[in-house]
Amino acid sequence: MNPEWIVVGAILLGAMAAGGANLYVKRRKEAQPSEFENKTQFGLAESDKDEKSS
Secondary structure, three states: HHHHHHHHHHHHHHOOOOOHHHHHHHHHHHHHHOOHHHHHHOOOOOOHHHHOOO
């Protein structure tokens, strides 16, 4: 095996690993609910409950 192909393979393997890690991190961030979604997930916020009951 030529040393050139080994270098090319190492570069491609590193690039693919970095791209996979980048996608993994982005999808994890999208999957985590934001602060606003947490409030609406468990119903109305306290201030909204007071307004609705009036």
